[in-house]
Amino acid sequence: RRGHQIQRTIILPPQPMESLSHCSANGRRASERRRADGVHSASLPVESCIIVPAGPVAILPGFRESRRMPLKTGHSRLLAQAARRHRSAATPHAGTCGARRTRDSWNRGMKSGGLLLLVASLLASVAHRTHGAGPRTGTERAASDETAVVHSHTRPALLLELTFDAPSNGVGGTPAGGKRGTDPVQSTGIVAHGPVVRDVPSATARLGRAVRLSGGHLALTPERTATCDAFTIELWVRLDRRPPGIAALYAADQWASGAVHFNVKPNGAVELAINGTDRYPNTGPDVLETGRWVHLAGTYDRRTGRLCIYRNGRAVLQTQLTRTVAVRFPSATIGAWRTGTQPRRVLLGSIDDVRIHTTALPAGAIRRHYLEARGVPLEPIDYASRIRPLLERSCYRCHGPAEQQAGLRLDVRDSVFRGGESGEPAVVPYDSESSELVRRITARDPADRMPPEGPPLSSAQITLVRHWIDQGAVWPDELAGKSPRSRPSSNHWAFQPLAEPKPPLADASFVRGGNAIDAFIFRGLTRAGLAPSPPADRRTLIRRLFLDVHGLPPSPEQIGRFLDDARPDAWIRLVDEVLASPRYGERWASHWLDVIRYGDTHGFEVNTPRPNAWPYRDYVILSLNEDKPFDRFVQEQIAGDQLGVDAATGFLVAAPALLPGQIGKDEASQRQARSDALDEILVTVSEGLMGITLHCARCHNHKFDPFTQKDYYRFVALFAGVQYGERPIRPGGASYAPATRIFGGTFHAPEPTFRLYRGDPMQRRERVAPDIPSLFGSLGLESTTPDPQRRLALAEWLVSSNNPLTARVIVNRIWQHHFGQGIVRTPSDFGKLGARPTHPELLDYLAGELIRNGWSLKHVHRLILTSNTYRQSSRPRPQALAVDREARWLWRFPPRRLDMEPIRDSMLAVSGVLDSRIGGPGFSVFKPNDNYVRVYEPLETWGPDQWRRMIYVHRVRMERDGVFGEFDCPDAGQPAPQRARSTTALQALNLLNSSFVHQQAELFAARIRNEAGADADRQLDRAFLLAFGRVPTDTERTAARRVLNTFGLPAVCRALFNANEFLFLP
DSSP states (O other), X not given: OTTOOOOEEEEOOSSXXXXXXXXXXXXXXXXXXXXXXXXXXXXXXXXXXXXXXXXXXXXXXTEEEEXXXXXXXXXXXXXXXXXXXXXXXOOOOOOSSSOOOOHHHHHHHHHHOHHHXXXXXXXXXXXXXXXXXXXXXHHHHHHHHHOEEEEEOSXXXXXXXXXXXXXXXXOOOOTTOOOOTTOOOOOSSTTTTSOBSSOOOEEEOSSSEEEEOSSOOEEEOOSSOEEESEEEEEEEEEXXXXXXXXXXXXXXXXXXXXXXEEEEOTTSOEEEEETTSSOOOBOOTTSSOBTSOEEEEEEEEXXXXXXXXXXXXXXXXXXXXXXXXXXXXXXXXXXXXXXXXXXXXXOOEEEEEEEEESSOOOHHHHHHHHHHHHTOOSSOOOIIIIIHHHHHXXXXXXXXXXXXXXXXXXXXXXHHHHOSTTOOOSOOTTOGGGOHHHHHXXXXXXXXXXXXXXXXXXXXXXXXXXXXXXXXXXXXXXXXXXXXXXXXXXXXXXGSOOOOOOOOOOOOHHHHTSOXXXXXXXXXXXXXXXXXOOBOXXXXXXXXXXXXXXXXXXXXXXXXXXXXXXXXXXXXXXXHHHHHSHHHHXXXXXXXXXXXXXXXXXXXXXXXXXXXXXXXXXXXXXXXXXXXXXXXXXXXXXXXXXXXXXXXXXXXXXXXXXOGGGSOSSHHHHHHHHXXXXXXXXXXXXXXXXXXXXXXXXXSSOSSSSOOHHHHHHHHHTTTTEESOOEEOOTTSSOOTTOSEEOSOEXXXXXXXXXXXXXXXXXXXXXXXXXXXXXXXXXXXXXXXXXXXXXXXHHHHHTSTTOSHHHHHHHHHHHHHHHSSOSSSSTTOOSTTSOOOSSHHHHHHHHHHHHXXXXXXXXXXXXXXXXXXXXXXXXXXXXXXXXXXXXXXXSSOOOEEOOHHHHHHHHHHHHTOOBOOOXXXXXXXXXXXXXXXXXXXXXXXXOGGGOBOGGGBOOOTXXXXXXXXXXXXXXXXXXXXXXXXXXXXXXXXXXHHOHHHHHHHHHXXXXXXXXXXXXXXXXXXXXXXXXXXXXXXXXXXXXXXXHHHHHOHHHHHHHHHTSHHHHEEO
């Protein structure tokens, strides 16, 4: 009767889907249950039409929302009439709820199944008789605007479609403002699909209205849960700001198997999580920026295990899941995740046009949806006939062949895509909103608008340019144009050939008694208005030399012999003795391992051990002790497998790496992991040996140095045959008796190398041949050149006269570790953003000395150590401090705190328990805990196994030694060409209170008692001589005796360990 209403109508699709088979199988029982509830259905099969009582909206495959319609007298009769004429081809009436469809599309739908015709005819008739006869009453309009009913759709795979435009307000459209063809506007307000949990205001979309979710969210409450094997979720979102934690776009309220969560992470990445699968893939950062509408889509197919995420119609993640489940769509929330009654993961922004399909749409369909919503025509826009004439007419005057303002040329494709001096691409294919060209032609400020003179582009012309870019900015190769490559200047000092400077002449005792180094330093001091310091005393010098070169203090016997040596060349003899000791290689190998990020674990989250990495560490120690020529040292590390030194190739794969089991099986994950692995090799070689930041050209041309993106990928191609891994050590190779395998990389046929657009492995551009940066010439290799030949060619070039960097970089590193700062204070960045050398002529002189003396590192050490500059006193002078507080001009020897290795090794040495074995597998100061994930817990007790030198400790990435890690121990995950030197309270607390220091103090005290007997004065003399290389002053003796009498000898020893004199290089 009049006034009675059907609250919800559910129409099954014309071809029932697998996920609804349970509805058909239980149709008779469902009908009986509905009769028991007082609901009367029409004379239609239960699989075709179900009328249910008022309640939550049922979200089922093939349905989408419409308005709730009051069913008045005679409507049940209409159902029966519609059933009898369901095969007719009449076009349905166009009403508020009926779809406007052409007769042809109606006939096609009838051929695919008569039920669609039946339902559409029924709904059209009801709509016409209910709403078509005249305007609705206020009550009817209110009811219509607040609730909804599901009706059939021509796409039976559509599970949910939800927009937030209210036709009663005279507003229609989608977030991007595109036309939706014949589809009607779906919903009638922000409460269209369930109750509002919190007050949710509306927000303006591109055209129409969107739902704003800053603090609010929408609840979706179906009658029953839909289950399917594949799905696609699409929506438009605009973030007000990045979420502090994970924020939900769409979240199932149940975290059961198959539940779907579509999330935003704090870094702007997007995550598509399906409970029960093997992992929850997410994109890289910055997929979602704030303040802009972005179209997101996620697809999943259980049969193939493929999961994809799309941004603005383009795939940003494609991955393969090894464990798959059926997907369930229970009650859910848009804009938050509801657990109980409290919302979590609330999205701060706006959402519109939410669609869920029960198929995994192909990339082309998602791309089409995005373009249609943006109003972009699908027919390609021809550059030659429509875009180039427009640019030629309006832009070439300032950015054409004759003039290129701001370094931008709009008639050359590479220039347009690369950008000008600003570094911003003029055109970003597929993304007009990120394109600088669109920003300029739409700017309101005359100072920013293009063209600056003459009439601006019309709205139709701007739309044309936008659409061309959103279609991908297709620019034919034959019209690409050519121009000289615009790049930073190659006149930078570091890229010039080595000079051959002559030591300056100076009539000063500082220069006459020294060597060429002193002449260059003295000239710099004179120009700065400074004078050198007098020589340090002999006790200070021998302690400085041993700690600097060996990382250990001299023994009392060594100090005594040097003090008693009255020969004029006593210092030179001592320097030669120190450099000949195997302790030199152990100390200086640590500096090299910092540069290349050597580690005994793989890094990243799993951080599994790398048990066969240590032969490379021993190779470095042995090479330094033997004074292997540095050019040979470089060549072996690049191509040691071809030169009979397998262990040396550990250099190439020293960086962190993901193991095969930690990489996704899908193509995108595999490509990304491979790209990252090759980038790590490039960083090791380019920074470690050449001192350049070539990795900055991975995604774009280097902003400051003359390296292009193509240079980057050509350099990467040199290592295209290198894989992370371990292999057997060949008989006859380097001898490491305990080792049968080495983590030194494996070598294969090189894979093709492509330039990657913005560094994205899924966006390959032209193929490149292996080569060095074009600034330095060419190796003349081809894409077909085998891997060994590539690396051998690079190894030879690195130490050739055509490369000015390798010699400069290594002598600067040697200088840095002797004086605390390099001549170039950025030892791995000799580029434009790096520091300029304080003494450029001295740098080239030392590089020339290295080469002239057969690339002997010990020759450079000897030259530095025997200079008067090195032997200066470290005492400060107020006048000099006022001019040069950091002693950059070396008016004194710069004192500095020791690194953690010499501190720990010195404790072991003076306590008499240092294990001096050289080489072999190292020791660990951690105990791994593998209950769920690998965790490295610091040891609490130490024994003889941990009393070796720190060069042999296992370097665990992302973990620091519990005692000495506070002394700025670098993480092996990143290159550490120069360690920081901080001063913190934790350093003092660790040295005072750690069990290791207490243990060594006890052992130190036991040694003193054994060597000095029971006499207190003799004990104190021996303790100071072992720790500081001298006996105590009277004041020190009085204070130490007081501590000895009160707390005992171990307390005195612990105090000596904590003294600045023990911890600093004098």
